[in-house]
Amino acid sequence: MKKGFTAKKALCLLLAFTLLFSTMLYADGEGAYSESSQQIGPGTHYKKAAWVTPKGIFSINMVETLIGTEYIKVEASDSGKAVGTETVSKQAQKKYSDDTRVLGAVNGDFFYTNELRGLTSGTSIIDGEIKTALPESTIFGVSDQGNCFIDLLMMEGSAQFKDISYSIAGVNRVRWDNQLILYTPAFAGLTNTKGNGTEVVVKGIELPIKGNQEYKGYVHTIYKDVKDAQIPEDGIVLSGQGMAAEFLNSLKEGDEVSFSINFNRNNIKYAVSGNTRLLKGGQLSEEIVKASDAKVRHPRTAIGIKGGSVVMVTVDGRQKNFSDGMTLYEFAEYLFSQGIENAINLDGGGSTSMVVRTQGHFEPALVNSPSDGRERSISNSIQILSYAPKSKPMHVRFNQDTLKIYKNSTFTPSAYALDQYFNRVDIQADAIKYTLSKGIGKMNENGMFTAASKAGKGFIEGSSGGTKSRIEVQVYDKVASLKITNDYVSLDPGQKV
Numbered sequence: 410m411k412k413g414f415t416a417k418k419a420l421c422l423l424l425a426f427t428l429l430f431s432t433m434l435y436a437d438g439e440g441a442y443s444e445s446s447q448q449i450g451p452g453t454h455y456k457k458a459a460w461v462t463p464k465g466i467f468s469i470n471m472v473e474t475l476i477g478t479e480y481i482k483v484e485a486s487d488s489g490k491a492v493g494t495e496t497v498s499k500q501a502q503k504k505y506s507d508d509t510r511v512l513g514a515v516n517g518d519f520f521y522t523n524e525l526r527g528l529t530s531g532t533s534i535i536d537g538e539i540k541t542a543l544p545e546s547t548i549f550g551v552s553d554q555g556n557c558f559i560d561l562l563m564m565e566g567s568a569q570f571k572d573i574s575y576s577i578a579g580v581n582r583v584r585w586d587n588q589l590i591l592y593t594p595a596f597a598g599l600t601n602t603k604g605n606g607t608e609v610v611v612k613g614i615e616l617p618i619k620g621n622q623e624y625k626g627y628v629h630t631i632y633k634d635v636k637d638a639q640i641p642e643d644g645i646v647l648s649g650q651g652m653a654a655e656f657l658n659s660l661k662e663g664d665e666v667s668f669s670i671n672f673n674r675n676n677i678k679y680a681v682s683g684n685t686r687l688l689k690g691g692q693l694s695e696e697i698v699k700a701s702d703a704k705v706r707h708p709r710t711a712i713g714i715k716g717g718s719v720v721m722v723t724v725d726g727r728q729k730n731f732s733d734g735m736t737l738y739e740f741a742e743y744l745f746s747q748g749i750e751n752a753i754n755l756d757g758g759g760s761t762s763m764v765v766r767t768q769g770h771f772e773p774a775l776v777n778s779p780s781d782g783r784e785r786s787i788s789n790s791i792q793i794l795s796y797a798p799k800s801k802p803m804h805v806r807f808n809q810d811t812l813k814i815y816k817n818s819t820f821t822p823s824a825y826a827l828d829q830y831f832n833r834v835d836i837q838a839d840a841i842k843y844t845l846s847k848g849i850g851k852m853n854e855n856g857m858f859t860a861a862s863k864a865g866k867g868f869i870e871g872s873s874g875g876t877k878s879r880i881e882v883q884v885y886d887k888v889a890s891l892k893i894t895n896d897y898v899s900l901d902p903g904q905k906v
Contacts, residue, residue, distance in 0.1 A: 447768050450512040450795045450831050452478030455765045457776065465706070465739075468725045468732035470763045470777050471747070472513030472793060475718050476557055480797035480830065483551050483719055485517065485679040487533065487789040491540045491581045492597040494520070494527040494786035497762040501773050504794060510832070511773050513765045513793045515710050515721045517681040519756045520788035525583070525601060527788045531682020532562055535789070538617035539670060540595050542566070542580035547686055547753055549712045549791060551679040557719050559712075559751045562680060566591065568647055568656075568668040575649075575656040580618070580670055587651035591668065592640050593618050600637045606650035607631065607657040608638035611666055614645065621675055625667045628660050681791050683753030687711060687741040691750045697737045700754075706734040708761035708780050712791055713744050713752030720749055721791060723763045727780040734780075759785050769806055769825055771833055795830065802826030802836045805873040807880050812869070814860045816886045821857045824871060824878065836873065844870040849882050860884045 440462030449455045452475035460467040474481055486504065488495040501511040519530040531546035532539075537553075548562045566577030568589060578588040581596040584603065592600045594616065600608060614626035626645075632638050633654075640646050647668070649657045660666065685703075686694040697703050708726035712719065722744060726734020735743065737754060744752045759781040764773040775784055804827040814820055826836035838856045845852055846867030850860040858869060864886040870879045898906055 448831060449766055449768060450474075450793075451480050451797055453481060453512050453793060453795070455513060455767060455776075465733040465735075466731065467735065467743075468778065469722065469743070470765070471720060471722045472515075472763070472765060473715070473718050473720045474512070474793045477555065477717065480795055481512075482555060482794050482796065483557055483679070484792050484794055485533075485535055485551070485681050485789055486514075486792055487535055487540065488527060488786075490527070490597060491533070491595050492525050492528050494788060496784045496786050497790045498764050498773070498775060498784055499786075500790045501764050501792060504792065505772055508796060508798070510766060510771070510795050511764070511792050512795050513721060513763065514773065514790050515712065515723060516756055516760045516762045516785075516787045517789040517791055519682075519684055519760075525597075527786075528581070528583075529682060529788045530684065532564065532680055533682065533789055534620070534677050534680035537619050537678050538595060539580050539593070539620060540789075541582060542620075542670060543582065544578070546680075546682040547684075548680045548682050549753060550674070550677050550681075552674075553676040553678050557714060559686070559714060559753055560674065562677075562682075563673040564670060566668065566670040568666060570656075570660055570664060570666050573656065573659065575653060577668065577670065584648055584650055587653055589647060589649045589653035589656065591618070591670070592646040592648055594640055594642050594645075596640060599639060600646055600648050602637050602648050602650070604650060605634045605636060606648060607633050607654040608635055609647045609649075609657050609660055609666075610638065610641060610644055611647060612641065612644035616643070616645075618645065618670065620670055620672045620677060623667055623669045625665060628662050628664045628666060631657070631660060631662060633658065679791075681712075681755070681789055683712070683755045685737060685754040686752075687737065687754050688713065688744055688749060688752040691745070693738070693741050693745070697741060700737055703737040706736055706739075707757050708732075708734050708759070709737075709740045709757045710755040710761045710763075711740060711744060711752050712755060713749035715747070715749045719793070720744075720747065720752075721763065721793070722747075722749075723761050723777050725761065725778045725780065727758075728778060731778065755791075756787065760787050762787065768827065768831065769808070769833055795832070797830035797832060799832045799834055800828040800830065802834050802840070803829050803874050804876040805836060805841060805871055805878050807869075807871060807878045809880060812880050812882045814882065814884055815888070816860050816862050816864070816884055819857055819859050821855075822869060822871065822880060826873065841871045841873050844872070846882075849884055862886075
């Protein structure tokens with residue numbers, strides 16, 4: 410396997426991304442590898458690969474973007490609450506506007522599937538707000554300046570009243586024995602704590618809660634020996650059990666309390682956690698051997714850093730004769746073969762999802778094949794966004810590549826254009842200049858094609874702004890069979906079909 414992966418790495422170094430899909434084929438003693446690619450935004454490319462070996466079949470999707478490219482940002486999103494789920498597609502659609510569009514996105518962290526469905530397994534930070542935090546999490550992070558990194562994020566939190574302090578074990582987490590947990594409005598309606606404890610509502614603080622800042626507020630309400638409490642939209646809840654409850658029981662309404670959640674990194678704008686480090690400094694991570702499913706093939710999702718680029722990767726699985734999925738070892742080696750130096754494993758299985766705004770589309774759409782047969786609702790996602798303004802058309806494209814038409818029939822080609830930032834933009838029909846190969850028919854001044862009266866093959870070529878697009882045409886002069894495609898038609902009075 411090592412030899413095969415090395416060969417793929419050499420192959421990928423030769424890959425030149427072009428405006429249109431480019432296709433590459435590769436075969437050796439270990440099987441056949443093919444991939445197609447296209448540019449989907451400034452400094453951003455989408456690649457789809459199929460790899461068939463004697464040991465397995467793999468369908469792979471990948472989006473790569475150059476960090477720091479003008480108008481491109483890497484962000485994260487969720488359903489809006491720490492407890493809650495939405496598909497990657499829905500999380501991407503919320504970012505779509507005339508000024509903003511998601512070029513590619515993948516599912517993020519593992520999550521709870523019980524009554525706290527959607528609560529991430531690790532730390533999650535969205536637009537600077539702490540959605541959930543643990544003492545340790547391996548994260549893919551984005552700084553306020555847009556720099557991307559993969560690192561072990563450490564958290565230390567504490568609450569203080571006068572000269573007494575108590576450690577905060579987590580933010581928006583399940584509370585365990587003797588723990589003090591901070592709950593914010595981003596969590597859910599109730600704290601949903603397990604077992605009786607003390608719940609203190611604190612107000613008068615500036616929301617949302619962010620890292621490495623001190624917050625001061627006053628005790629609004631104290632609930633002792635309760636199972637949970639309502640989280641106010643204008644405050645937070647400090648929830649304690651055991652010794653943590655004793656600390657909270659020393660408070661009374663009106664007391665001033667302070668707290669902070671500190672990370673070992675400053676200025677984190679986005680953070681999404683993963684469960685296993687796959688690559689570290691260009692080497693297979695020692696964490697893989699500790700993973701319980703390291704040698705089992707599953708659908709997989711990963712995020713990696715390759716020099717100055719961020720790379721999102723999915724491999725489908727659990728689909729016989731289409732894609733088998735990968736073990737963590739196979740996945741790590743494949744990522745390494747693509748030049749990725751640092752990577753973490755994200756949620757996989759039925760959660761593995763990738764959406765991409767391919768050329769000619771306004772919004773992103775699902776490009777992989779989820780093993781559930783549908784896109785699963787997940788906790789959070791990592792997104793590559795374009796903030797590039799729409800500009801004048803630069804590249805013309807037909808909406809179809811081939812045309813099969815009966816003699817003397819008519820057809821009007823539909824086309825779109827891409828601007829310099831690969832946004833789809835409108836183009837007027839009279840802005841396209843048509844050229845036809847000889848013998849297939851003619852084109853009038855309105856852009857309508859009339860097929861010739863005899864059979865033939867050729868093409869319709871459209872050009873605008875120095876670029877060309879082509880439709881391969883087949884004209885038929887005989888009908889072998891005839892079928893009306895509508896089995897049933899419902900018409901309003903006066904309507905024609």
